[in-house]
Amino acid sequence: MKKRLIVGNWKSYPATLTEAKKIFEKLKNRVGKSQNVQFRLAVPHPYLHPLGGGKKKGKIQLGVQDVSFASGGAHTGEVAASMSDSVGATFSIIGHSERRAQGEGNDIVNKKVLAALASGLDVVLCIGEVTRDPEGAYLGFVRDELESAFQGILPRDLSKIVIAYEPVFAIGKSAAEAMSGEGVQEMVIFIRKLLTEKFNRSRADSMPILYGGSVDESNAKNIYTVGMVDGFLLGRASLDPDTVQRIVKLTA
Numbered sequence: 438m439k440k441r442l443i444v445g446n447w448k449s450y451p452a453t454l455t456e457a458k459k460i461f462e463k464l465k466n467r468v469g470k471s472q473n474v475q476f477r478l479a480v481p482h483p484y485l486h487p488l489g490g491g492k493k494k495g496k497i498q499l500g501v502q503d504v505s506f507a508s509g510g511a512h513t514g515e516v517a518a519s520m521s522d523s524v525g526a527t528f529s530i531i532g533h534s535e536r537r538a539q540g541e542g543n544d545i546v547n548k549k550v551l552a553a554l555a556s557g558l559d560v561v562l563c564i565g566e567v568t569r570d571p572e573g574a575y576l577g578f579v580r581d582e583l584e585s586a587f588q589g590i591l592p593r594d595l596s597k598i599v600i601a602y603e604p605v606f607a608i609g610k611s612a613a614e615a616m617s618g619e620g621v622q623e624m625v626i627f628i629r630k631l632l633t634e635k636f637n638r639s640r641a642d643s644m645p646i647l648y649g650g651s652v653d654e655s656n657a658k659n660i661y662t663v664g665m666v667d668g669f670l671l672g673r674a675s676l677d678p679d680t681v682q683r684i685v686k687l688t689a
């Protein structure tokens with residue numbers, strides 16, 4: 438059985454390192470020992486080293502929410518994947534819709550996936566339609582995101598990639614506005630079909646697919662069981678250790 442995976446995305450929270458340390462300590466106590474669910478956490482860059490002590494093997498594996506497309510150089514404000522790797526990151530989220538909304542296109546997402554892999558980071562690749570249309574053009578949108586992100590990826594790197602399906606309209610809403618388990622299931626089947634076409638059945642089946650978008654303890658069970666996902670990408674909920682603990686338990 439594939440190990441279940443829950444990834445937390447702190448986004449641009451909390452406001453201070455002191456607060457971050459408090460939440461992280463609680464998270465380690467609540468979810469650090471779960472046997473069959475792995476919890477990984479993407480934190481803001483300045484918190485990475487202070488929380489993880491620069492190591493990769495803590496109770497909770499830490500990651501970042503983005504990497505630069507470049508491996509270094511005159512790129513003011515960019516953080517290269519190797520830099521995050523060197524202070525303890527084990528993965529990066531890439532292509533989150535909040536970055537795509539800043540103008541990050543499919544070509545840049547692809548460069549970032551390649552840059553992260555080249556530096557030894559695992560990748561949580563976010564894909565998902567912005568809106569739905571009755572004609573089903575949104576399926577083509579998701580297909581384009583997926584196919585372009587995988588350009589130039591070597592088969593041996595596939596085991597380092599996790600897909601996070603996040604319909605943009607369901608992010609940051611109430612739990613009732615998350616996608617239904619049935620809706621998630623449809624998209625998981627669609628994404629596995631695309632992966633099978635691109636690679637092969639066994640590679641497609643072994644790639645974890647997470648759902649993200651307003652998951653909390655009230656909808657996690659339905660989305661997990663009906664949606665046929667391998668876990669979740671949690672935004673807001675990841676800042677609340679009690680909620681994370683309950684979602685981990687539900688998933689386990």
Ligand code: PGA
Binds near residue numbers: 603608610
């Ligand atoms: P949310 O965020 O759980 O707060 O909706 C999910 C995400 O943006 O990854």
